[in-house]
Amino acid sequence: MVGFRARRGRRAACLALLVSVGMPAVPGFAQEMNVLQAPAGMEPVHAPALPAGSGQADGPRSIVPPGYGATTPASGLSSPDMQAVSPAVPSQLFPTGRQSSEPAVRVLSAVPGGERSDIEIGTLSGVDTSSVGLVGLRDGGFGPTMWQGASRADIETYLVRMPVATGSPVMNDLAQRLLLTGARPPEGAGRGVPLLAARLNRLLAAGRADEALQLAMAGGAARAPQVAVELARAALAAGDDNRACAALADIPPGNDPERNDMAAFAVKLSAYCQIVAGNPEIANLTLDLAREEGLNDALFFSLAGQAAAGITLRAPEPNTLSIIDAAFYRLAGRDLPDNVAEIAEPALLPGLLRDGELKDEVRLAVAERAARYDLIDGRELATYYKMPRFTDEQMAGLLTSDIPEASPMRRAMIHQAIGAAVAADDRIRLFKLAFATGETAGLYYPTVEALYDELAGMTPSDALRPMAPAATRAFLAIGERSKAAEWLSVMNAAPGLGRDGRELAALMRISGGALAAFDSEGVSAEIIADLRSGERRAQIFAACEAMLLDALGLSPTPAVWEALLDARNALPGDAPSEALLGQLQMAGHKKAIGETVLLTLDVLGLGGPGAAHPRAAAQATASLKAVDLESEARRLALEALLARSFAGRG
Template identity: 35%
Template sequence: MTRSPNKAARRSARLAVSLYVLAALTVIALPRSFAQEAPESPQPDRQVPRGPVQLVPQNLPDLPEGEHTLPEEAPGGAGPLLLYPGGQAPQAPDLPPRQISPRPGALEAGIEVGVLGDVGEASIGLLTEDQGGLGARMWQGTNRRDAERLLPELSAPLFQPSLHDLQYRLLLSSAAPPSGATAGQSILYLRLERLMAAGESEAVRRLFAGRERVKMDAGSAKLRAEAFLAAGDVKEACRSLDLLPVGSDPLGDPLAAFSLKLTALCQAEAGETVAANLTADLAREQGMEDALFYSLLAQKTDGLKLDAPAPGRLGPLRYALYLAAGRALPADAVSLAEPSLLADMMRREGLDMGLRIQAGEKAVAAYLAAPHELAALYAGATLPKKTDEAWQARAALYKTLSDENVPGDKAVLVSGGLAAAETSEDFRMLARVLGPIIASIPPRGGDPVLGGHFVRALIVNEERVRASMWLAALSEAGHRTPQLDELKGMVRLLTGKRGVEPDLAAASAELKLRIGEGGRVRAVAAREALLLDALGYQLSPDLWTALLDSGELPDGLMPGPQLLRALDEASTAGRRGETVLLTLALPGKTGIDDLHPQALANMVSALLKVGLREEAFRLALDALLAASEAGRVPPA
């Protein structure tokens, strides 16, 4: 169907009127003390550069060892450089204050949007070296392009504590950025993007707390806004509006679409109903189709609940709109929610308890919330008599355990709950939530399956002494299986992490016996042997002979030789940040479960070289937990 000229003319007239009225109502205003800074770099998905990109901070000291480039990358220039992709340095505008309100300057009338500028990516971080950071010089000697290429490849969220901890510290350390030529990507943006993908919206909010003048590009400003929207903090999210594009086509520019929606929400939150509705009309005129957005906004501004399709996914902006409109989240909200929402959903008292518990289980599994928070939700839940869903069964288990006083009966209940865990992530999550209860039950050696559950759970919680006591009780009762020996090997790593050298002769003998079992038992033993060797322990030559005589190393996914070579070079040169980045990048999206044991050994060895000894032991422990089903799946 062809649009008639008259209809097109009327549409153009309506659009012109909408733009004129909206411009009159939405006055862009900021205190003059907050001068607009040119963004640090263009947002990766945008084609139009917004300003200068400072590739090397002026105060960064020279690197005596020279610039390093990963094998597959060509080396670039190392001097301080400002690139103006548009061809020349733009004249910085002297912007007046921006305030979403029909009465400019009336501070009580709306939400003031502050300018964020001045502090560069080199100085922003939560963790100094004394606070667990990787050091202010962690990127010294690393080529910037390599960091820009590898950071987006990091998996998120992560369910192994060793990798999660390393990634958290890598992304939140206060450090000068890597030097050298750039592909045009902001390191701050890349860090924020991975933090949000991992669900660390709370960390992003803390990153910006008290920092009103942070230089960033539009993509970083969007992520900052989303971090606050993930907590329902619309007012603080609106402070990012000044760095988002205005007037661009929302159909061709996702940032412009986000900016338009956020503007409408900010206007509605400020009580400016007319302005919010005009912004929505403008979005419709420009062809932006989002029935759920319009429905939620109408409920917020006018109390109207318009029909709208169920969401296909639940991101921060949509979540904040649900909260602002006072509309209940859909029943499947947790399965639709991005990781950045999980912690807030768990803690938000107005939400359905079932949603809170399901979100809490996911948040604890991804190390986004503390186990005791989920335990409190379990304890306060009102459950049906018939618990059909897994979360209901776990909540019922916790409530029953809280009322049970007989240790033997408690042990049986705990074992049954752990046995019902369908995945290793579920097992780890439940073991952490039940940690205080598990630690209170005296060791019992009568049942090797029950005992295995307890030993594995105690290992997950790094309760070395109690795990050893359970293993001793099982041994005294005459139980000796390859699976219990696998658990003993994990306790060995906990012992080594404390700086106490394990009995290597006994370890070599046990590993040799397990290698002779073949199959999965041999595969786990081979992985353990290579990890112990990477940690610097000298095992018996007879063990290596037995391993070689019994066949090749177990199969596994092997990263490309360039990455392995780069990891070795970075760790040998002491480039800590690059070593951690490559260690995290090596497993790819598949994780460490199916990674080749030699690649795991390389990762552990590299961490040792850059002084991350405890982290190397924790990674080795997680690698064994990932490969072994001991204490989780009963032996066949």
């Protein structure tokens, strides 16, 4: 090893050992092993002649140990074209220090001082897979020209930070459709981020591992390293170890797992695949190399050590549970943290729901979080609410129970109590309690869906008038405007609708379910009265209502804008930059549907329409309407105004 520093020399020595013949199957060793398998159809340059009597057939020669790349029958990833290396002619490759003229190609040489020539192996680059998708126009996609008129640099910038799993039904729907739509990539120079990789990353952040895996596989066999990483993460989250380990072939080597996220992931995935393939000794070498290279992840070393050698090392509990962490928990046979429902990456949630080992309370918390992100619907959430078993004493003492009010188990108790309640007063009280606790937990929409059958089974009547505001609000939230109108008519039959009646009528207008033609003068008078009332809640509601009506083309009178100017200090939060709002407005004007949707999500942010500044919500509504997404614009406006309304919450 003359000429190599001790640290690099040890890496090279370990690598030479692992590529020598006679080692067991290793589906992906650390980082350098990724470059030891040339892409299909690629031949080494300057291939040396084989010694006579080597026993090797003519043609391409494997430079990896027998079984590498999951050639064992049990792996399911056999490569019949791979041939075993003769024990008499081991291939030991080392970095040459010479750079290839082609991108994504790693130059390796034989043992320093040896007779074999250099070879160049790697992955082909320059293939744009951005256009692949899973949905078309008929499936709710935005069409193959959705990026027309947009700058690639802008799309890359906003795509990598696109908010997902927001708790807003309309935003979650728009995000999923945008990410899954197959479309021609935008024009112009990019910033080096493959659009497909960014889309896969956002799908995983939204909890949609299955869709991410399908999209990654649709991208073809020539994958950029960033795409390969996201494919591997999606496969792990979906429980597909074979595809996860196969992705290592497209992840380039890296020498700095301490600072480089891709290098760190490659090391962890390599160790995982080695253990899965039944090669714990090789995995231990990978762990040694990772420590030597400065990887600082006590949890990884603890889990990998337990999985590879049965050694239990102390490690702090994680603050977040990544996809690769969860894979090692499973491999090590270690129980997941008690707070897994709160700290797990969203992509892990569907798998956790299928985990029969979870306690009822943990499973229920996972189900609620999955429902918040629209990974399951409210009716499926209802099945989880029915799973826990409570004693008669617990159910009888629901309001005085020692189960915390914010607990998922408390919400399950309320749900079960509604199904068992007979008296009208009890049902009204329990419905209101369910809606209130659900809204506090960010679960209002799933809660309404979960209770839909019970709610729809109640016939609006004078006897149920106390239920009318909550029922009207609930049906509006899920788009059942006709049922909302039935309950609102019960309120209209009684004198003095009060504040609830004022706000619910406004919500009906915004949703598109107005009972009469838009009365600009009458509505404007109500808005002006609220703006001049001095009541902050009324001012916020009225300001948001005025802006959203204008965005939908239902313009209030000019006097409204004068009153709004006087009450402008009542508007909550900080408005987005004028430049961003202007870009969103321009995207709508030029009918750039993909850019409009992407900028809408960016402007609204993780808080969604209900937490965004009214100007942001109004511009997003107007721009969606401008690109003919009328239904989505209405839903967004309704979410924004519903969050500012206190009608039906009492």
